[in-house]
Amino acid sequence: MDRLSAEYILGIDSSTSGTKACLWTLEGELTASGSAPHSVERPHPGWAEQEASWDGALFRALEQLFSQTDIQPEQIAAVGITHQRHSFVPVDASFRPLSRAILWNDVRCQAEIDFLAEAIGKEKLYRTTGIPPGPWSLAKILWLKGNRPELFARTHKFLLVHDYLVYHLTGELCTTESSASAMGCLDILNRRRWAEPVLSALEIPVDKFVPSIRPAGTVLGRIIPEAARATGLKEGTPVIAAAGDQVCGCLAAGLVKPGQVGVNSGTSLTFQTLTVDPTFDPDCHYILEISPLGCYAAETVVFSGVSDLCEWYRRVFAGLEEQQAQQTGVSVWEVIFAETAAVPPGSEGLMVFPFFQGVQAPYWSNDARGMLIGLSTAHTRHHAARAILEGLAYEARRQIELLESGTGNAIDEILLYGGGARNRLWCQILASVTGRKVKASAQTEATALGAAMCAAWGIKRFQSLEEAVASMGAPYEVFLPDRALFEFYDRLYHQVYQPFYGRVQDLDALRTRLSSFGVSSTT
Known part of the structure; x- marks a missing residue:
């Protein structure tokens, strides 16, 4: 079919760092894209906020997209939107933001998390919403209620990033099952209803949430005239329900049935496997979300992922590799991983525990930090690089085993996307550490592609x-x-990695005390 007579699908990803608009063929070919950045504000330790200018970023991304292609707006058959999950903005009755959005990685709400566990009960909340007490949207809404009562009272709706964009594009006030399930206050068994008993017990009016929750693949609305003028899209183009970013990314990587695990190997390591029924873990080791496929997605996360720790390594240790890369004209990562590959498996007794930003299941410690164990004068920085990759693979195995244990489904296939999927050394280490086949996706825009698939x-x-x-x-x-x-x-996994942290977890309190000491010097 001729390029100018073909039809295309627009996938939009509004992430923490920016908005990307990607135009896809029905064969999955990326034909054009545009992007616009977001900034994150951190006014206090542990806070993460963002101006809710997501619509403006989308308009700029689309302007850039259309400047790069001769494809016409009428050739775009549908729009799908994916987004950073858990992040939300309070808006007034005119749908104007009342404050900056509170983001998914904001951790100001520990007191509210503790209150949820006490007032509702950890297991009860988990079995009602699929999500145990944690730093999700619900706890942050509780924080606003207790700390910004005037703002809370003025709030007409709490809108997710997705809901905000859909409203500005279509004038419709709605969300998706998948997006809503990540907030921590959806009735997971009655997926188009908010968990009213929970909200009532917390004295949060249910009418502060969007009234319509829709399954993936349904029409949320159509591009209205004002949005058509702002975006260049054709008026009347349908906007289709999709899902949150990790869910869409796993979908694009091929996660369509139990027995697989989708892994986002980027800034964090996020694991999702599918279960037909809402299978709750007895120890609340994973959260349950709703998949666009209509089943459930069980998810765990390691906060420090492949991209994050490799970038830390590059910044701290790889000065010589940076110089060599500049001199030879090759990527610094090519230099780093060529040297890393020469280190023997097991890193000659060096092991990394990748808890650089705390640990979730099964230890649940925000105080945990990364550890480099077994260091001797025989080790070099290249040993540390391989130990990082091996430590991430060991932790991936533990998370996969937690998902297997809770869901009762054996997992034999790892579907990898994100930056780590392009690191062939780590892909092979991951396969050999876990004993499972790894399929590493070549797709660099997996989340936007997943939204386009839904559309x-x-x-x-x-x-x-x-x-x-x-x-x-x-x-x-x-x-x-x-x-x-x-x-x-x-x-190594059974005899060292798996038991080690449980035996030294009590040292977290000492490490926290250590970090409270300032460094002073005298001259």
Whole structure:
């Protein structure tokens, strides 16, 4: 089909750092894209806020997209939106923001988390909403209620990023099942209803949330005239319900059935596996969200991921590699990982625990920090680099085993996307440490692609969402476990990695005390 007579799907990803608009064919080819940055404000320790100018960022991203292509607005058949989850903004009755948005990584609400556990009960909240007490939207809304009561009283609605954008594009006030489930106050068993008993007990009016919760693939609304003028999109173009960023990314990576785990290997390591029924973990080790496929997604996370720790390594240790890369004209990562690959498996007795920003399941300690264990004068920075990759793989194995234990489903396939999927050394280490096949996606815009898949399915270009994933999914590289290495890593995992942190967790309090001491000097 001729390029100028073909139809395209627009996938929008409004993330923490920026908005990206991507134009896809029905075969999953990225034909044009545009982006605009967001800034994050941190007015106090532990806070993370953002101006709710997401609509303006989207308009700029689309302006850039249309400047790079001769594809016409009438060729765009549908729009799908994915977004940073948990982040929300309070708005007044005219839908103007009353304050900056509170972001997903804001941790000001520890007192409210403790209150939720006491007032509602950890297990009761988990079995009602799929999400135990934690730094999710619900706890931050409670913080506003207690600390900004005037603002709370003036709030007409608490809008997720997705809801805010949909309102500005279509004039409709609605959200998706997947997006709502991440807030921590949706009735997970009655997925189009808010958990009214929980909200009532907390004295949070349910009418402060959007009234319409819709499944993926349904039409949320159509582009209104004002939005058409601002964006360049054609008036009447349908906007289709999709899901949050990690859910869409896993979908684009091919997560369509139990027995697989989708892994976002970027700034954090996020793990999702599917379960037909809402299978609750007895120890609340994972959260449950609603998948665009109609089933449930069980999710765990490691806050410090491959991209995050590799970037830390580059910044702290790789000055010589930076110089070599500049002199030879190759990527600094190519230099770093060529040297890292030469280090023997096991890093000659060096091990990293990747809890640089705390740890969630199974230890649940915000005070935890990364550890480098076994250091000797024989080790070099290259040993540390390999130990980081191995430590992340050990922790990935633990998270996968937690998901297996809770859901009762064996997982034999890892679907990898994000920055780590382009690190072939880590992909092979991951396969050999976990003993599982790894499929590393070549797609660099997986979240936006997942939203586009939902949109294409929603306008009946595919008979099912699974068919959309099969047709539009990116190629991937397969990494199989080295059986001899698996046996070697298996001993290290069971005999050292798995039991170690549990035995030293009590030292977190001492480490926290250590960090409270300032460094002074005299001259």
